[in-house]
Amino acid sequence: MSNFLTVTFWVGLLAATVRVSTPLILATLGETFAERSGILNLGIEGMMLFGSFAGFITVYFTKSLWLGVTFATLSGFLFGVFMAFLVVTLGLNQHVSGLGITIFASGLAYYLYRAIIGSPTVPPTIKAFDTLKIPLLWKIPVLGPILFNQYALTYIALVTVFVARYVIFKTTFGLSLRAVGENPEAADAVGVNVYKTRYIAMMIAGSLTGMSGAFFTLAQFNMFTFDIVAGRGWVAIALVIFANWIPVRVLWGALLFGGIDSLGLRLQGTAIRIPFQVYLTLPYLFTIIVLIFIARNASYPSALLKPYRRE
Amino acid sequence: MKLPKFKLERRSTPPLWFQILTPVIAVAISLVISAIFLLLIHKNPFTAFYYMFYGAIGTKFAFKEMLVKATPLLLTGVAVAIAFVAKYWNIGAEGQLYAGALAATWVGIMNLPLPRAIYILLVIAVGFGAGAIWSLIPGYLKAKFKVDDVVTTLLMNYIMIYIVSALLNGPWRNPKTMYPESITISQNAFFPKLLPHSRVHMGLIVAILAVLFMYFLVRRTKLGFEIRATGTNPRAANFLGINTIRAIILVSIISGGVAGLAGVGEVCGVHYHLIQEISPGYGYSGIVIAMLGRLNAFGVFLAAIYFAIIITGAQMMSRSMNIPPYIADVIQGVTLIVMLAMLLLFEYRIRREK
Numbered sequence: 318m319s320n321f322l323t324v325t326f327w328v329g330l331l332a333a334t335v336r337v338s339t340p341l342i343l344a345t346l347g348e349t350f351a352e353r354s355g356i357l358n359l360g361i362e363g364m365m366l367f368g369s370f371a372g373f374i375t376v377y378f379t380k381s382l383w384l385g386v387t388f389a390t391l392s393g394f395l396f397g398v399f400m401a402f403l404v405v406t407l408g409l410n411q412h413v414s415g416l417g418i419t420i421f422a423s424g425l426a427y428y429l430y431r432a433i434i435g436s437p438t439v440p441p442t443i444k445a446f447d448t449l450k451i452p453l454l455w456k457i458p459v460l461g462p463i464l465f466n467q468y469a470l471t472y473i474a475l476v477t478v479f480v481a482r483y484v485i486f487k488t489t490f491g492l493s494l495r496a497v498g499e500n501p502e503a504a505d506a507v508g509v510n511v512y513k514t515r516y517i518a519m520m521i522a523g524s525l526t527g528m529s530g531a532f533f534t535l536a537q538f539n540m541f542t543f544d545i546v547a548g549r550g551w552v553a554i555a556l557v558i559f560a561n562w563i564p565v566r567v568l569w570g571a572l573l574f575g576g577i578d579s580l581g582l583r584l585q586g587t588a589i590r591i592p593f594q595v596y597l598t599l600p601y602l603f604t605i606i607v608l609i610f611i612a613r614n615a616s617y618p619s620a621l622l623k624p625y626r627r628e
Numbered sequence: 629m630k631l632p633k634f635k636l637e638r639r640s641t642p643p644l645w646f647q648i649l650t651p652v653i654a655v656a657i658s659l660v661i662s663a664i665f666l667l668l669i670h671k672n673p674f675t676a677f678y679y680m681f682y683g684a685i686g687t688k689f690a691f692k693e694m695l696v697k698a699t700p701l702l703l704t705g706v707a708v709a710i711a712f713v714a715k716y717w718n719i720g721a722e723g724q725l726y727a728g729a730l731a732a733t734w735v736g737i738m739n740l741p742l743p744r745a746i747y748i749l750l751v752i753a754v755g756f757g758a759g760a761i762w763s764l765i766p767g768y769l770k771a772k773f774k775v776d777d778v779v780t781t782l783l784m785n786y787i788m789i790y791i792v793s794a795l796l797n798g799p800w801r802n803p804k805t806m807y808p809e810s811i812t813i814s815q816n817a818f819f820p821k822l823l824p825h826s827r828v829h830m831g832l833i834v835a836i837l838a839v840l841f842m843y844f845l846v847r848r849t850k851l852g853f854e855i856r857a858t859g860t861n862p863r864a865a866n867f868l869g870i871n872t873i874r875a876i877i878l879v880s881i882i883s884g885g886v887a888g889l890a891g892v893g894e895v896c897g898v899h900y901h902l903i904q905e906i907s908p909g910y911g912y913s914g915i916v917i918a919m920l921g922r923l924n925a926f927g928v929f930l931a932a933i934y935f936a937i938i939i940t941g942a943q944m945m946s947r948s949m950n951i952p953p954y955i956a957d958v959i960q961g962v963t964l965i966v967m968l969a970m971l972l973l974f975e976y977r978i979r980r981e982k
Contacts, residue, residue, distance in 0.1 A: 359778065409968050412717055412778065416915055417968060421961025424954050425665070431952030432669040551782040558776065594794035601783040605775075612775040 324459065330579060331463045335471060337537070338575030340365070340529035342474040344553040345560065345567045346481045347393075347525030352557055353485060354518035355498040355620035356404055359415025361526050362550030363422030364396045368530025370426035373541040374433060376443045376534075386470070386531045393527015394520055396422060401519035405512055408624030419550075427543060445539035446470070468536040470528070477525070481564040494518055498618035501625040511625050526550070548601065555604045558615050577603050642974050651920055651927065654970045655934065658963040665958055666951065676945050676955075683944020684937040690944070692826035696898065698936035700725070700907065702835035703890035704914025705921060705928040706842045707759075711883035713846055713923050715859040716767060716876050720781030721887040722911025723788035724759035728888025730792055731758035732895045733800075733902040736813025747816040751896055752834070752889065759888015760881040762788060767880020771873040785911070789904075796904055810902040819897035831893030836929075838886050843925035845882070855879055887911060909957070913939070916964045922971075935960065 344365060351358040358364075372389035376382055396418060403414040434441060446468050455465040485491040493514045496504035501511045533545045552574060560566035581596030663673035684694045704721045711718035718724075731754040740747065766780035796808040803811075819830040846852040857865035858875040865872050894906050913935055920934070921927030942956035 403965065403969070407969060407972055409972065413915075413919055413964065413968050416719065417961055417964035419961075420912060420916065420957060420964060424957025424959075424961050427954035428665065428952045428958050429669075431954060548783065548786045551779055555776075555779045555783070558779075592794040592798045594790040594797070598787045598790045601786050605769075605780050605783055608775050608779060609769060609773055612769075612773050 326583075328459055328462050330576075330583060332466070333579035333582070334572055334576040335463060335467060336575075337578050338571040339468065339471045339474045339536070340532040340549060341553055341556060341571035341574055342478065342568060343470075343525045343529035343532070344550060345556045345571055346474075346477055346564060347522035347529070348553050348557045349481065349485070349560070349562055349564060349567060350494070350518045350525075351522035352618055352621055353494050353498045353562055354515045355501065355618055355623060355625070356400070356515060356519060356522075357411045357415065357554075357622055358397075358400060358519070358522055358526075359412060359554070360396060360400050360418030360422065361415070361522075361553055362546060362548065363419030363426075364393050364523055364526040365530040365533075365550045366546045367396065367422040367426045368393050368527035369533040369545055370430055370530075370541055371527070372531030373443065373534035374430070377434075377441065380444070382444075382446055382535055385535050386528060389531035389535075390524045390528040393523040393525070393530070395523070396527070397519040397521075397523020398516070400523065401516045404624060405515045405519070408626055411622050411624075430541060440540045440542065442539045443535070445534075446536040468532070470532050470536055473528075475568075478564050478568045481567075485564060490514075490517070495618075497625075498620050501620050501623075505625075505627065511627075515625075552600065552604055555608055558617075559607055559611060561611075561616060562618065574600055574604065647922075647974070650970045650973065651922065651931070651967065654920065654963065654967040657970075658959060658966045661962050661966070662955065662959045665955065669951070671949055671951055676949055676951060679945045679948045680941030681937065682941075683948075684941035689826070690940065692823055692828050694933075694936050694940045695832055696827045696829075697940050698933055699829070699831040699835050699893050699897070700890035700910040701913055701917060701932040701936050701939075702832075702929065703838055703893070704887055704910050705917030705932045706835075706838045706925070707883045707885075707887035707890070708914040709918035709921060709923045709925075709928050710842055710846070710855075710886070711763075711879055712918055713859050714855045714876060714879040715862075716770065716879050716883065717778045718763060718766075718781050718880065718883050718887075719778055719915065720763060720766060720784050720884070720911070721890075721914045722907060722909065723781070723785035724762045724884040724887035725891040725894075725907050725911050726785075726788045726792050727758040727762040727884075728755035728891030729895045729902055729906050730788075730795070730891070731755050731888070732817070732892040733810050733813060736817040736896065737800075737811055739814045740816075742816060744816040744818075747814065748819065748830075748896070751813075751817050751892055755888045755892030756885040757888070759891065760885035763880045763884020763887070764877065767877050767884075770880075771876040792902070792906075793904055796902065800902070802901075808904060812901050813896065817896050818900060819893065827898055829893065829897030831889075831897040834889055834893065838889065839925050839929050842928070846925070851875070851878065887914070908939075913960060916960045919964055920967050 344361060348358055348361060368389040371392040372385040375388040376385035400418055403409045404411050448466050449469045451465040455461040493509045496509055497511045497514045505511050534541050556570040559570040578600045581599045584596055585593040666673040666676050683690055685691050707721045708718060732751040735751050735754050766777050769775035769780055770777040800810045802809050822828045822832060854870045854875045857870055858872045862872045890910060895902055917928055917931040917935055921931035938959050939956045942953045945951050946953040
């Protein structure tokens with residue numbers, strides 16, 4: 318237990334926290350765009366899983382990691398457009414549409430993986446991303462290894478937080494986005510194209526979600542397994558509420574979740590007699606408890622779940 | 629050239645033939661779409677679907693196996709449908725199924741000195757109770773604190789599956805085989821077989837009773853009326869003096885309990901011990917079944933049989949033609965989306981604008 322007190326332990330823990338938060342940051346930011354426009358995207362879990370498959374299979378054949386990230390992002394983009402078609406153009410129930418996409422996208426990823434790879438005893442691996450040391454900065458004691466010796470996708474995720482904040486709060490598109498999520502009739506009246514805005518929001522959401530999936534197979538691990546996403550998409554849905562639909566708070570929420578996740582992993586080695594599965598449940602339990610505390614004060618976008626039809 | 633313009637127009641009540649035909653058309657369209665994914669991996673969809681239906685209803689043996697699969701699907705379908713009627717978004721049938729399986733195993737491996745009939749009633753009761761509690765937590769949180777039920781029910785699936793994993797890899801690990809599986813439950817807790825030389829068990833009767841129960845509950849009782857009113861318009865329901873909080877809580881108990889029964893059936897009727905793979909996603913299939921069955925008891929019955937055919941048949945298709953059995957998941961996802969789109973035609977009719 319003495320290693321709790323060492324600097325190495327804490328630096329290692331915090332570096333791992335930032336690392337495992339990456340896919341959550343990306344997916345939750347994506348979900349923030351979707352919900353800000355009035356769409357609850359329950360397709361998120363399936364889009365993440367399909368992204369992790371698409372990224373893996375691309376790298377498996379082309380050996381190009383960035384091509385893998387591109388295809389993962391593209392797959393998310395396409396699912397995003399599909400989700401928008403269902404809930405914006407057709408105005409279908411968002412809960413069921415999203416669950417349908419999750420069941421379909423996960424099923425398709427498993428199906429294609431088996432069709433292409435088969436079921437070998439040892440799953441094939443790819444050469445995954447190495448961490449990218451930021452010159453000079455990574456040598457700063459404590460802070461360097463935590464923040465500046467991470468995967469490229471982690472830096473992208475961190476930058477995206479501030480890009481998202483800028484886009485949502487400082488641009489005309491952001492203004493339209495918030496308007497169609499709060500009061501689509503009024504937005505329409507002042508000339509905002511509700512359908513187009515929601516489509517763009519779902520494209521952004523899908524792309525970020527697809528990219529988040531690639532992190533699992535191309536950085537955190539180097540293979541595709543069926544339980545690789547393990548409900549992270551659903552956690553992202555909870556984190557959006559926790560973050561009150563504000564990008565910078567998304568970052569804190571994802572880091573908090575990532576922290577509990579990696580603390581659990583580290584405790585597995587130390588504590589005695591407690592099965593490791595108990596630690597694995599911690600992030601989910603924590604998410605539910607947080608939801609209980611914030612549910613009453615959550616300020617959901619007013620038009621969330623409501624299809625818009627021009628009369 | 630000017631494209632013809634179409635307009636959606638609200639309809640009053642769709643005719644009965646239309647209500648019956650919609651799921652049938654949805655199934656047909658979804659099979660056509662799924663065929664594309666078979667063509668994608670160079671498989672002949674006609675042969676594939678032939679094997680699929682042959683492998684599920686083509687022989688006596690296949691038909692009985694299909695009934696074995698239909699048993700948990702009927703129960704999860706009913707569980708989700710009852711919940712959705714009240715707009716309690718219970719996506720947690722999977723975890724509730726595991727809770728029921730866990731409780732049945734717990735009582736089953738105690739080897740209590742009970743006569744068989746009593747023992748069976750006991751495992752059913754504790755299985756129902758465990759599923760009910762696992763669903764009551766998110767139901768109560770939704771009703772009292774407005775905590776998003778979609779997220780909580782989903783996350784609780786993962787928690788329950790990890791709890792089962794902890795038990796199977798820890799205190800319940802089979803000391804003889806050292807596999808992560810429980811020891812065999814007491815023979816007095818085994819569900820009796822319904823048909824000789826098959827795995828069809830008493831759970832099927834429980835499942836059919838659950839379908840009938842749903843019909844009477846939703847259509848014929850005061851609570852059913854309250855549940856429907858809560859689902860359709862909670863504000864109006866409150867105005868009518870209906871306690872919507874109570875309705876949601878009761879629905880969550882019933883829904884979770886029924887899903888728990890699916891787990892009891894798998895333990896006491898099929899495997900006789902608890903394994904990690906006790907459900908290949910029956911809880912999630914329940915969502916598709918509830919929607920395809922239009923949240924109606926008879927519809928749920930037909931939809932559960934249909935997906936039992938798909939899931940059983942996909943195994944045969946997989947063995948005979950080397951098609952990944954996950955095509956069954958693809959078909960489920962496609963069917964859910966197509967059915968949802970077809971429901972649009974219930975509310976609206978498409979009219980050409982003049």
